[in-house]
Amino acid sequence: xxxxISDKLASMKPSAxxxxxxxxxxxxxxxxxxxxxxxxxxxxxxxxxxxxxIFENEPVKALQYSITEGYPPLVEAVKARLKNKFNIGRxxxxxxxxxGGQQGLELACxxxxxxxxxxxxxxxxxxxxxxAYRSNGAKLVGVPLDDDGIDTSLLEKALKENPNAKxxxxxxxxxxxxxxxxxxxxxxxxxxxxxxxxxxxxEDNPYGELRFKGEEIPTLKSMDEDGxxxxxxxxxxxxxxxxRIGFVCAPSEVLQKMVVAKQVEDVHxxxxxxxxxDHYIRECDFDAHIEGIRALYREKSSLMLSELDKLKDxxxxxxxxxxxxxxxxxxxxxISLDSFIKEAMSRKLAVVxxxxxxxxxxxxxxxxxxxxxxxxxxxxxxxxxxxGESLKELSK
Amino acid sequence: xxxxISDKLASMKPSAxxxxxxxxxxxxxxxxxxxxxxxxxxxxxxxxxxxxxIFENEPVKALQYSITEGYPPLVEAVKARLKNKFNIGRxxxxxxxxxGGQQGLELACxxxxxxxxxxxxxxxxxxxxxxAYRSNGAKLVGVPLDDDGIDTSLLEKALKENPNAKxxxxxxxxxxxxxxxxxxxxxxxxxxxxxxxxxxxxEDNPYGELRFKGEEIPTLKSMDEDGxxxxxxxxxxxxxxxxRIGFVCAPSEVLQKMVVAKQVEDVHxxxxxxxxxDHYIRECDFDAHIEGIRALYREKSSLMLSELDKLKDxxxxxxxxxxxxxxxxxxxxxISLDSFIKEAMSRKLAVVxxxxxxxxxxxxxxxxxxxxxxxxxxxxxxxxxxxGESLKELSK
Numbered sequence: 001x002x003x004x005i006s007d008k009l010a011s012m013k014p015s016a017x018x019x020x021x022x023x024x025x026x027x028x029x030x031x032x033x034x035x036x037x038x039x040x041x042x043x044x045x046x047x048x049x050x051x052x053x054i055f056e057n058e059p060v061k062a063l064q065y066s067i068t069e070g071y072p073p074l075v076e077a078v079k080a081r082l083k084n085k086f087n088i089g090r091x092x093x094x095x096x097x098x099x100g101g102q103q104g105l106e107l108a109c110x111x112x113x114x115x116x117x118x119x120x121x122x123x124x125x126x127x128x129x130x131x132a133y134r135s136n137g138a139k140l141v142g143v144p145l146d147d148d149g150i151d152t153s154l155l156e157k158a159l160k161e162n163p164n165a166k167x168x169x170x171x172x173x174x175x176x177x178x179x180x181x182x183x184x185x186x187x188x189x190x191x192x193x194x195x196x197x198x199x200x201x202x203e204d205n206p207y208g209e210l211r212f213k214g215e216e217i218p219t220l221k222s223m224d225e226d227g228x229x230x231x232x233x234x235x236x237x238x239x240x241x242x243x244r245i246g247f248v249c250a251p252s253e254v255l256q257k258m259v260v261a262k263q264v265e266d267v268h269x270x271x272x273x274x275x276x277x278d279h280y281i282r283e284c285d286f287d288a289h290i291e292g293i294r295a296l297y298r299e300k301s302s303l304m305l306s307e308l309d310k311l312k313d314x315x316x317x318x319x320x321x322x323x324x325x326x327x328x329x330x331x332x333x334x335i336s337l338d339s340f341i342k343e344a345m346s347r348k349l350a351v352v353x354x355x356x357x358x359x360x361x362x363x364x365x366x367x368x369x370x371x372x373x374x375x376x377x378x379x380x381x382x383x384x385x386x387x388g389e390s391l392k393e394l395s396k
Numbered sequence: 397x398x399x400x401i402s403d404k405l406a407s408m409k410p411s412a413x414x415x416x417x418x419x420x421x422x423x424x425x426x427x428x429x430x431x432x433x434x435x436x437x438x439x440x441x442x443x444x445x446x447x448x449x450i451f452e453n454e455p456v457k458a459l460q461y462s463i464t465e466g467y468p469p470l471v472e473a474v475k476a477r478l479k480n481k482f483n484i485g486r487x488x489x490x491x492x493x494x495x496g497g498q499q500g501l502e503l504a505c506x507x508x509x510x511x512x513x514x515x516x517x518x519x520x521x522x523x524x525x526x527x528a529y530r531s532n533g534a535k536l537v538g539v540p541l542d543d544d545g546i547d548t549s550l551l552e553k554a555l556k557e558n559p560n561a562k563x564x565x566x567x568x569x570x571x572x573x574x575x576x577x578x579x580x581x582x583x584x585x586x587x588x589x590x591x592x593x594x595x596x597x598x599e600d601n602p603y604g605e606l607r608f609k610g611e612e613i614p615t616l617k618s619m620d621e622d623g624x625x626x627x628x629x630x631x632x633x634x635x636x637x638x639x640r641i642g643f644v645c646a647p648s649e650v651l652q653k654m655v656v657a658k659q660v661e662d663v664h665x666x667x668x669x670x671x672x673x674d675h676y677i678r679e680c681d682f683d684a685h686i687e688g689i690r691a692l693y694r695e696k697s698s699l700m701l702s703e704l705d706k707l708k709d710x711x712x713x714x715x716x717x718x719x720x721x722x723x724x725x726x727x728x729x730x731i732s733l734d735s736f737i738k739e740a741m742s743r744k745l746a747v748v749x750x751x752x753x754x755x756x757x758x759x760x761x762x763x764x765x766x767x768x769x770x771x772x773x774x775x776x777x778x779x780x781x782x783x784g785e786s787l788k789e790l791s792k
Contacts, residue, residue, distance in 0.1 A: 006513075064432055065632075128659070243459065261531050272669070
């Protein structure tokens with residue numbers, strides 16, 4: 001039988017990152033590629049204790065169907081935390097639990113976009129989000145980033161040229177893959193443009209709690225007096241990625257439709273882990289735990305940056321993140337990305353090619369993404385050395 | 397701000413059943429409405445033991461990102477079980493883990509249908525599936541059921557009239573809500589029509605293992621020599637609904653695209669529970685556990701049917717299921733569904749109005765769905781008595 005796949009999925013391929021992730025089962029390869037959090041960031045002992053308590057005391061609640069919006073005590077705990085720590089959430093907003101921040105992004109697109117509608121994205125941007133929009137038949141329009149965030153004059157041009165733009169997708173804090181953080185001024189410009197053109201902002205903030213340097217900058221959602229920001233957060237980088245628990249705070253009118261869309265995707269998020277996270281937030285010292293993760297990444301990013309500094313002669317450029325998981329490297333002129341990726345892989349180093357993050361899949365790139373989150377200190381040193389050796393080899 | 401919701405979601409409302417489920421927090425209401433499995437069907441002790449083992453021995457595997465297709469040992473275990481017990485899965489098929497059978501249905505539609513394409517559905521049918529198709533902008537064409545399954549002459553008419561039909565959605569075994577099981581002959585006719593018109597069958601079989609009476613009938617997927625059946629199964633009714641674990645067996649070419657669609661919905665299904673289910677299947681006596689659930693539902697359905705038999709004078713008609721969770725009741729002429737639902741609710745009995753299961757949301761119904769799975773024996777007796785009292789009151 002000849003299968004006629006839907007137009008929106010026919011041309012889509014599995015995420016390059018997930019595919020690379022699969023190849024990382026070879027332990028001899030140094031993995032600068034995956035976006036995984038450090039395993040040390042999982043509070044295993046607390047989770048084990050709470051997990052046992054749930055099976056002992058509330059097994060039916062944890063194993064039976066639950067409501068789509070999320071386990072009510074967890075919804076309340078998330079709501080309170082967002083309000084008290086980040087000034088997020090106004091009277092017109094609601095909060096729900098989703099199956100990872102990824103689901104929030106996908107639901108936002110499905111809820112706001114017809115096939116052919118435009119999502120304006122930072123370019124480069126998170127491949128999982130770009131593919132989520134593609135899978136809903138949305139058209140991506142990329143706007144370049146500079147060191148301060150999205151280029152707002154080009155953003156305004158894109159808004160003018162695309163009257164069917166429904167969302168502006170942004171990762172303002174510790175950008176994936178670009179490693180930059182949008183300045184406060186640029187956030188205000190972005191917010192005002194969205195308001196002026198009547199387009200919702202989709203703010204993706206999975207790394208926001210992982211600042212290890214510099215000053216906190218308010219989220220776009222905390223500025224949202226007009227009900228124009230859909231905010232997606234996640235516990236993946238501060239508790240566990242494998243449990244798939246994230247949250248969305250958005251204007252209730254939009255959120256209600258996102259709930260309907262979620263209901264038909266997975267009915268609700270795993271109930272046992274929703275109860276577990278609720279207990280964790282209420283009983284454990286979450287802030288101290290996060291401080292520990294920040295310290296870990298502060299140390300590892302600092303090591304990676306100081307090793308990268310040794311490569312100055314090669315002409316390699318790289319960002320200096322103040323938080324999150326990623327460093328974005330740009331190759332010196334004359335070295336092609338393809339040849340670099342191959343050279344590094346032949347030396348057992350995996351990085352993610354910048355092409356994976358382009359809004360236009362056929363566009364070229366001279367950049368690649370690396371992470372310090374999962375490699376050991378030894379691997380960080382050896383991996384950066386391989387980057388240097390590969391550059392030297394290719395500039396011969 | 398005025399929010400422009402996408403066309404496909406603008407008119408959608410939360411599932412009536414999920415909404416009723418929310419109202420069931422009042423313990424004085426007898427719940428014949430929810431589709432929840434009996435809490436006795438959760439093997440809590442085994443899950444507790446395996447769960448503790450995982451936190452002790454494989455915490456990182458359970459808490460870290462995993463691959464979209466599913467935890468490989470679980471995929472293998474499901475594949476083997478499908479093949480050995482149900483003769484499901486050929487060389488051209490693949491198997492993946494999804495976040496509940498619901499996700500499989502949604503992914504199948506997203507993968508096969510453009511907006512405006514047709515999904516042919518049994519009428520009535522499972523509301524969660526119908527809404528999943530609506531949320532993807534598919535058009536529903538309903539074909540009536542009789543006691544033997546879908547009316548195949550009307551199905552052929554629908555196939556002729558809808559050249560853009562991409563899926564035939566069917567629940568052949570212990571139908572939700574209709575409580576009937578499609579005969580072997582009717583299954584063959586359905587299969588042959590799908591083949592003739594080049595339309596894929598989407599076979600939904602969440603209750604297939606819950607036969608408590610009569611003879612097993614082969615699934616459509618077990619007949620699938622042509623690669624035209626997408627099969628969705630679930631652990632919700634035999635292990636736990638709240639963990640959200642189901643599976644799909646489908647031709648690999650289609651399944652690969654469903655994986656891409658799943659990747660952008662939730663990256664992967666909760667990893668901890670995938671490991672847990674894998675251990676459960678390998679270490680525990682799953683068949684004996686299922687036999688226990690069958691015995692439970694055999695007893696409870698038998699009690700409900702014998703109580704319903706006492707209402708023969710009222711003119712109420714009802715199906716006699718051989719498995720699954722549901723009985724479908726049809727009101728005597730002259731009694732409106734609305735007035736019956738209200739009368740029953742005023743007497744503290746919740747049932748699901750048949751209108752919820754119609755492909756055409758504006759179509760009327762003279763039927764309602766009840767379940768014996770969660771109510772106690774006492775509640776079954778009292779609830780059926782309320783049905784009788786309500787009918788008597790309304791026929792005055």
